[in-house]
Amino acid sequence: MTTPFLSDDSKIYRSTACPGLTLTRYDRHLLLHTPVYMDCLSSAIQGGGKGKIDRIANIYVDRFYNCDHPEKDIEKLFLEWDYPLSSTAGLLTAVRLEYAAVHEETGNDASLFCCTTAGVSNGARAGSERTTYPVYEPGTINIMLMIDARMTQAAIVNVIITAVEAKAAALADLGIRDAENGLIATGTTTDSIVVGVSQSAAYPTEHRYCGTATDLGAAIGRAVYGTVQESFKAAGVKHS
Template sequence: MEEVRVKLPFNLAAGETEYRSGVWQGLVLKWQKEHLLLELPAEADSISSAVYGGGMGRLKRAVNQFVSRDYECSNPVRDMEAKLVEWGYPLEGCAGLMTAVPLEHAAVAEEDTGSAGIFCCVTAAAGNAARAGSQRSVLAAYRPGTINIMLAIDGWLSPSAMVNAVMTATEAKAAALADLGISDAENGLPATGTTTDAVVLAVSGSRRYAAEHVYAGTATDLGGAIGRLVYSTVTASLRSVKAAEAERK
């Protein structure tokens, strides 16, 4: 299997603040003040767990906002909307995520499978790693997401395949955490995510590939690629954060 090429594209010291997709023409990821901006070349079908503009709908851009770990999060929707207005982005067609991960640790990977072009960007840290399915304390209020996944696919997927793609991405995230030996601090069990992860999936609906994807599980070329990209970018972002923390000590 060909190794996934992962980039950490934002070398701020060198002035590198923009990444242009090689698999979806016109898709751009930008490092901006306090946020990452994923700009699509045209409106796309979307499904997401974004705190702002989440659910199913049409998407033109996604924003991953950096907030401090002590962010007072009683009304994140209001706070995100105020920021979008401040930054001059139209509210319609926008999904908003929040993260406490410094944005220069964003990891990006892409693949053209021959039946779709897939872009993946992840910001990840594991300070609040948790295991789904085990007894643990719960949060009464929103907390900024710690592993945020932004997936963009240039191709045609059925609605069920889009849900399947999110499932596969989630499985890949859990696999990356397991292989890195990350555990739930409350019970010591292998973590499957963090307490506040989020995902955004955008799909162009383009017919330029001669393929109609009705599945996106791990046995499909689409799902296999999604799994590889998510696994690799989650791993790379976590390692980047860990290396920076070790350097500061």
């Protein structure tokens, strides 16, 4: 587990688990760039849903950001930065970019890279009664998870289930609570996730499942749990 951008001198992180993958820190955003197009499933504002991507931009906005038209705001920035709209996923975060945490693992049938930016100003417990809103707010826990492997579409959905379970476990173990009702939080009100899979023919095995009983699911759980906690630690969030 590492926080590569806590040092002002750190601008680029090169993956050891996924060759060619880079994570670059710019003044306004983090850019994850992969050497190949990845099968993607995500809740990203720009480029969300199912598709092919080779970039993810995690864009910093302050907590007073006017979020009436986030898609248009991201599109404008992508045009300014010369990022292709068709293959770039865009996220918004109110978490300082230097608090990004990274975890990587390599294996015989899969390797993975995970980067998380996490904050708890709007911690929330799913299923509990609380105030809700019809509009989008900047993401507080953003997870970017790239997997070098072969996977079925069902297994990719399973990745998201496992990742969300790990995120909730990390919050519970930190004692993070719903800001309104004091119950243990399962996330925040504005979390986002992007999952990318290389579908590399170099791997002999096609993963059909990705739950916590599988080797890959366990690795995903470790990566998400660890990066959520590490990002909180970098931001100075302490165990309650």
